[in-house]
Amino acid sequence: MADPSTTPPFTRASVLAAHSLIKPYIHETPVLTNTTLDQLASTPRTPEELKGTEWEATERPANPKIRFWFKCENFQRIGAFKARGAFHAVERLKKTEGLEGLRKGGVVTHSSGNHAQALSLAARENGIPAYIVMPTISPPPKIAATKGYGANITFSGSTSTEREAVTQEVIEKTGARLVPPYDHPDIILGQGTAALELQSQVAASLSTSGNTNRRLNAVITPCGGGGLLSGTALACSDLDPSSGGPILVFGAEPSFSGADDGRRGYYSGQRIESVSSLTIADGLRTPLGAYPWSIIYERKLVAGMYSVGEEEIKKALRLVYERMKVVVEPSAVVGLAVALFNEEFRSMVEREGGEEGWDLGVVFSGGNVELAALGRLFGEE
C-alpha cells in the first residue's frame, strides 16, 4: 500500500483533490427523492409500531420533519461506492510509484465483497494485474463477478490470519502493492467524494426549484470498516461559511449480535477491534478501522452513531424496492432504517430541525445483492 506518511492530509481539500483524480473513471450517481418516504419519516410512529421495541414506553413518539436525498451509489460502477476508493488508491499509486512498476507488480487485496470487484476494475482499466485473496467458502457468484473483471483469484482459509498469510505470500511472489478495503487514507479520501457530489447535487436541485431557503442539513451513511463514513465526514468538514451552515454527519449500523461496534466504541471512547456478526447487512460485519476511528471519534467529525435491528433493516429494504423501485443491498438501507425507525435519531432531528425540519442526505452504498438471498429474505414472509 502507499506509505500513509506520503498521503494527503485528512481535509475537505484532499477529498476535492481525490474527486478530480477519479472523475474520469466513476459515475456521478443520481440523487433521488421520494415523497412517500418523506411522509413516512415525517409521521410519528404509532404505539403499536413501537410495541416490543426499546421505545415501547415512550410517551410521545418523535415527530421530526425529514426530506430525504438518496445518493444512489448502487448505480455506481461495480454497483457500490467502493469504486471511488479503489480508483483513488490506484491513481495515487500511479503518482507515487509510476505506472510501469505497478504494471509489473500489480495490486493485491483480501476481500470477498465489493472492494474486490472495485480494485479488479480499477486495475484492469490501467492495465495492472490484480490479485484477490478470497476465502474458499466465498459465494460462487462473487467469485465469478471478480473473475469477470479479470482478477487473479487465490483462495485462503476464512480467518483473518489465514487470509493475511496468503496475501503476504502473493506479495512476496509478485511484488504486488496492497490496497486495503477501508483502513487507508487514500481509500477514505476516495469514498468521501460521494458526499461532495451529494452536496452540489442537492444545492443545484434546491436552487432550480426555488427553495433557496433550504440546504442539506445532515448526511447519514452506513458504517462497516468506516471508510465511507469517515470520508463523508471529511467532505462535510471545513465548509465555507457562505454555504449556509454545517452539515452534520451520522453513522448507521446494524445492532444484531454486536455489529454496532462503531456505536459502542464511539460512546465508550474505546475502539472495538473485532466483530463477529452475521447481520443481513453483510457489508457491515467488519470492525471500524484505525484511520476511520481517528476521524469519526478522535476528531469528532461524526456527530452521532445509531443502530437498528434486522427487522427494521428488512422493512426499509422492502420500502425501497416497493416505493422507489431500485435495487439496493441490505447494508445500503441501514441509514434510512435509522431515520424511519430509531426514536433517538428521530427525536434529535425533531429537536435540531424544529419547524423547518431537515434535508437529510442518505447514502445508498451499493446494490450488489444476491438475488437468491433476496428471494429467501422476502420469500419467507
Place this chain on the structure above:
Amino acid sequence: MADPSTTPPFTRASVLAAHSLIKPYIHETPVLTNTTLDQLASTPRTPEELKGTEWEATERPANPKIRFWFKCENFQRIGAFKARGAFHAVERLKKTEGLEGLRKGGVVTHSSGNHAQALSLAARENGIPAYIVMPTISPPPKIAATKGYGANITFSGSTSTEREAVTQEVIEKTGARLVPPYDHPDIILGQGTAALELQSQVAASLSTSGNTNRRLNAVITPCGGGGLLSGTALACSDLDPSSGGPILVFGAEPSFSGADDGRRGYYSGQRIESVSSLTIADGLRTPLGAYPWSIIYERKLVAGMYSVGEEEIKKALRLVYERMKVVVEPSAVVGLAVALFNEEFRSMVEREGGEEGWDLGVVFSGGNVELAALGRLFGEE
C-alpha cells in the same frame, strides 16, 4: 365509458393532445442506457446458448448492433404506465361529462392489477369516487394497495362473466362510468404518451452527446391487452419526415401456454379473443382488445410481433436487477428478452440496421412485483 364515437381520432396528433392533458399528473419518467446490456445484445449467441431452443440448428447466429434506450415506466406514478391511460380517461370524462356529474357517480373498472391502482389514483386526485371490482382470490397486497388509493372495492367471482355482472350492478347502483383497462380509445391515446417522451428524450440525449447522425430507429413494448403497444404505434406514426425517418414499432409477448395470442393473431389475420395462460409475465395474460387490434393489425402500424419463453424472461429479469439495479415486474422485460434472445428479431435487426445498427427503445412497463413472488422466482435457482 366515454362514447367511443366522441373520442379523438387514432393519430399522433391525438397522442400529443393526450400528453398535454395529462402532463400535470404524471411523471416524465427517466430513460436509462446500459453499456453491458448493449454489448450483450450486440454479441452473437453461442451454439451452447441456442441448444434446446427452436434456433438450435441455426448455422450462423444473428449478429445485430443494438443500443438500448430504456423508458422506465416502473418509475411512473403507481409504478406502471397505466397511470397515463387512467388519467387521460378521467380528463376526457371531465371534458365530456363535467366534473360535477363524475363526482356524484364515480368511475368503475374491473381489474386486480395496475389499472385498478391507476384509476383509483386518477379518481382520488379529482375528488371522484372509484369503484373497483376485484376477484375474491386477488392477492392481499394488491387489494391493500388499491384500498390505499382510497378506492371502494367490490369482490366478484373470477370468471369474466362474473366480474362483468358485478360491474354492471355497481353501475346501476351508483351511476359510475366504466373505464376499461385497455380496450378504449382514451386509454390507448394515454398510453401512447410514454413513446412521445421517449422520442424527445432520446433525441435530446443524442444531440447533447454530439451523435447527431443517430436517431431512434425502433421501439419494442410488451403486449397484453394491447393498449401500450397500439398507443406507442400511434405515437410513432405520421412522423415529420424532417425527424430523420420512420420509427418501427414491435410487440413482445410471452410464448408460454398461448399468451402469444397477439403474435398468432397478427400472423394468421384473425384476432384471438381468449387466452388462458399463467405466464410469469402476469400483466400479459389478457387477449388483445378490438381497438388495439385495429391499430396493430388492420392499419399495420406495428411492424412485427415476437415472443419469448419463460426462461428467457427470467434471464432478462435477472440481468435488469443485477446490471441496471432497477426493480421491474416480469412483464416489463419481455421486450428486452426478445432483443437479447429471439433469433428472428435479432436477424431482422442485423439486416435492417446494417453496419450502423439500431437505437432501440424498450419500454419497461412497470415495477409492481410482489417481493415474495420475486423471492420464489430467484430463490429456487
